[in-house]
Amino acid sequence: MVDYIVVGLGLAGISFCEVLEKEGKSFKVINDASQQASQVAGGLYNPVILKRFTMAWKAKDQLENAKPFYLNLEEKLGATLDYELPVLRKFASIEEQNMWFEAADRPDLDYFLSTNILPNNNPAIDAPLGFGEVKYTGRIDTRTLVKLYKNYLEKSGQLVSESFDFDAFTTDGEYVTYKSITSKNIVFACGYGLKQNPYFAYLPLNGTKGELLVIHAPDYKEDNVIKSSVFTIPMEDDKYLVGATYKWKDKTNKPTEASKNELLEKLKTFLKCDFEVVDHVAGIRPTVVDRRPLVGKHPEHKNFYVLNGFGSRGVLIGPSASRQLFDFIEKNTALDLEMDIQRFTKKYYSN
Template identity: 35%
Template sequence: MEVDFLLIGQGIAGTVLSYKLHQAGKSVCILDKASDNNSSRVAAGLFNPVTGRKMVKTWNADNLFPEILPLYAELEQLIGKRVIYSKPIYRPFNTIEEQNEWMGKSIEAGLQAYLSEVRLNSLYPEVNDPYGGIMLKNSGYVDINTLLDGYREWFEEFACIRDEVYDETQLGKKAGKWKYKDIEAEKIVYCNGLGAMKSCFFDFLPFAPVKGEILEMKDDFTPNEIINRGVFRITMPDHTIRVGSTYSWHDLDTGPTERAKKEIFERLNKIVPTEEKELCSHKTGIRPATKDRKPFLGKHPDGESVYIFNGFGAKGVSLVPYYSNMMFDLLESQIEPEKDVNISRFFKYI
């Protein structure tokens, strides 16, 4: 089999990049063991324009957010299944000072695309928000599991996707092309999350793996809004409640923990006081985050035609649509990615 591109991994990054390449008429083969792809499949899929304890606009939001809805709407139409849920995000204020600060911020031009309302009183009696909060727009979540499964099914009809673990020891060069088992490819792209840490090409990159845990439970309070302050609380289409997430840089064991469960409920109780409800699931995933919290795009300085599109951490749903365009330009036209995401920023460590 001869292809233009061999992509390692079919998480959010591999899915979107392979779609862009396929739409441009390029032949693509994906290697991905679906059962091992926990990072994307456990992720909440939020796209949130105001984040963090200080409630600031998401890094590079003005470039990222115009790309999100159009891209996922295309993929939704492609696979014939709903994957994108546009929902307002409500972030309660902790103090009257925050309320006053956001009353001033609300007139800033840079926030108009994302800020729907500054509330001065409580939104729901079930929510602990005596000072009100901000209501965000151009926000929501992507059903990542439906997207990955639906895209995989669609892609199998038009191209090659193999459900197998990638073994880099079987990769070699033949007549200027990369050869992997029976596959010959012009270029190879590592989209396999933390798997790239074990690659002889990209083991120099400073990944900073982060474990996240998410709960799903039943509750009578099922608002349309995503409530997000310390934890997110999302009403799912089946009216279960998804709550999370934790961030652990030390405990990278793949199993769920009582410690994380307790932490999530403690944080949840601060914004939506609730008894511990019936749990439907408790899931974990290890995110491919990076030390500087910026993704990895680029070509290996020595490995001919070896590339990486990776390191999107917890914000892959927001980051990948925009940066997939930049990655496509690199693969097709050798236009270098922007410096803050280009892996050239780490070449001094090789």
């Protein structure tokens, strides 16, 4: 008997497992690694939507929760995960510069947006109008995080590496049983895999395919995240992440030549040095019609829960949403109405 079964081990599953461990709850994780959104994510934490110069949903509060969360994971797993990096937004016009200054005067945004226009000192970048700097940003190495956390759970005997088999899952109303595992609660944190879940498939999870490139560019010599029509994020050994695409029809994890060409075309509009593509990855982001997470309890089964719909902001949302779900289950505290799945239950759910 355990307190929880957690299905999925991406950013949502890891975040919730961390809360469970901190609160002394026993759990088992079922994971088949079929959903790759967390592993192929850029891992960028940036509270500002740079297309419109607006704050992302509750991003400041999420960032305050996320920073100590990842610091604790670094100590626990013995690895660097959080790389603090400024994000430099390349200006395409004088109008964009003016919009930046207007945005920097707004509450909340003034904390993150520097009012100093940074000149471009990198000969490998075409940016005659300079950059705006977003402060307190960085990258979480999500690929390393998922790998090390999986190893951590394997060593403690808490991980079952297999696809969740709904034919081997039963409930008596009080407890749930998966094969030989009996639990008080089950939390589905399986990303886009939720579409195959017979209990929560009614939720309007869209799924957006994202593709990233890894380039090797020894002459780039850039230590900041550069955001133009695509972003470049520095890694180790003169490598950079380049992304990302947003495709709504293709629901496979297979990289495509079309998206690769799209990324390269946009990259070449500002990158003026030679580079080589050394990797190309894809995954399906769990996105929702209203761009809010899907968190809460099944309308009929009292101990079935969902933690999903983080989209491209799982690095920021995961820790806060996981804590909210745990407190909702264990302390009966209300969920944020904007993320509570009750907002969709009446419209979409039928027996």
